[in-house]
Amino acid sequence: MQKCIKNGPLAQLLNAKKAYPVRPEPWKGPPTVSYRKMFRNQYDTDVTTWSPAGRLFQVEYAMEAVKQGSAAIGLRSKTHIVLGCVNKANSELSSHQKKIFKVDDHIGVAIAGLTADGRVLSRYMRNECINYSFTYESPLPVGRLVVQLADKAQVCTQRSWKRPYGVGLLVAGLDESGAHLYYNCPSGNYFEYQAFAIGSRSQAAKTYLERKFENFTDASRDDLVKDALMAIRETLQGETLKSSVCTIAVVGVGEPFHILDQGTVQQMIDAFEIVGEQEGPAAEPDAAAGQEASAEPEQGAAAGEGVAPMDI
């Protein structure tokens, strides 16, 4: 563009500082932010896209949803399994969400995460139990049910028109081979546990369970329920434990799956609350000794740079 007249009105107009860049910035080289942070968002749009590091981010995000849900815990002995969960209502006016479901007389499930997804999966599990009972006139073994559940979850990690279930399930069940507690992830993996906790602030409960789990195998039913209540109390972190904020369910030999009523739970809380304070200082030496033994079968490392959280 040739300047016709120096400093004339046209020249002034043309030379005035523009609000927008008239020519793009010269290329300064490749972006300086880290490779991983830069491209994480590019590979997380749908579940059928792998990241360059070999991860499916949508599945990992689904596991995040589980961590956001309110806590659920499970622990088992040789003959009984206890499930417990924290029930926080959104407001004083509303009722709390149902997080523990009876699947059959010998199987129950506690969920954390998207409760709607949990409800749908519970309905699926109930159906499977009913159909198996109808055909074989005997209860569905828990191990079979969790595999079916895991396979169902896996399907949602390999279809572009689906999304993974955003709910973690603690499946408690009794069958011929004894008492079992399983954890089913949105990733389609499942693990068997002696005791486990999922959901928000579950690490506090897990620490408690790691300290105490060696006693669980031979514990009595009532001791198991007490331990469940203690573990729930850990997740409440300071809030008073009362039967209105938690739900407990039990299944065991000679005891079909049922949710304990508020009155019974409150009685048990009252019974050990007094003892609980005395136990406090005595628990410290236990904590130091029991840290090596882990309640989880695999290395529960937090999602680091290289470890895909799906393995946990």
Add this chain to the structure above:
Amino acid sequence: MTKQQANWSPYDNSGGSCVAIAGADYCVIAADTRMSTGYNILTREYSKICKLADKCVMASSGFQADVKALQKQLAARHLIYQHQHNKQMSCPAMAQLLSNTLYYKRFFPYYSFNVLGGLDNEGKGCVFTYDAVGSYEKVGYSSQGSGSTLITPFLDNQLKSPSPLLLPAQDAVTPLGEAEAIDLIKTVFASASERDIYTGDKIEIVVVNADGIRREYMELRKD
């Protein structure tokens, strides 16, 4: 060329009779325990009575394989109901479910002649009687099976139930007490087993009342 007739039937009659009587606060359901085929006895100790819900019991005579399949279906549907509604099915609800289940197989029916007995939502006794394809009616008493033609006239005579079509609607339940009703049942079966070859061996009597469900037995002629 004449039309070919079937030389095989999917059905067989296992024989036996069932009775149910509704009282003001109880319901008695009874059936004999003989299972037959043709002129032979298959077993003297087969139960035709099935508890469907806490306050609901069904007795069925006819083809016992179909009866068993029907009982399993209803039990599975009841479980689903309990999961969805968090409570047991009431007797009238189960009555409708049974009717629908039977009609579902309208064109290959369950060869099952049922009487459903129990307590309704108010705790009063109720009896429902069915045909093989689900037509049903709430009545004060009923009898089904091979001995029904011998039993029903006797019950009509003793229990004098008003017609359900009468206006104003009259209470169909019998004013008899529980013990008297059980006695009547025993009499009725004893008479039926005299003349009906398919009824005999033992009666199984189930009583549903506010305290729960109770079972008793009485011996009958073995011939």
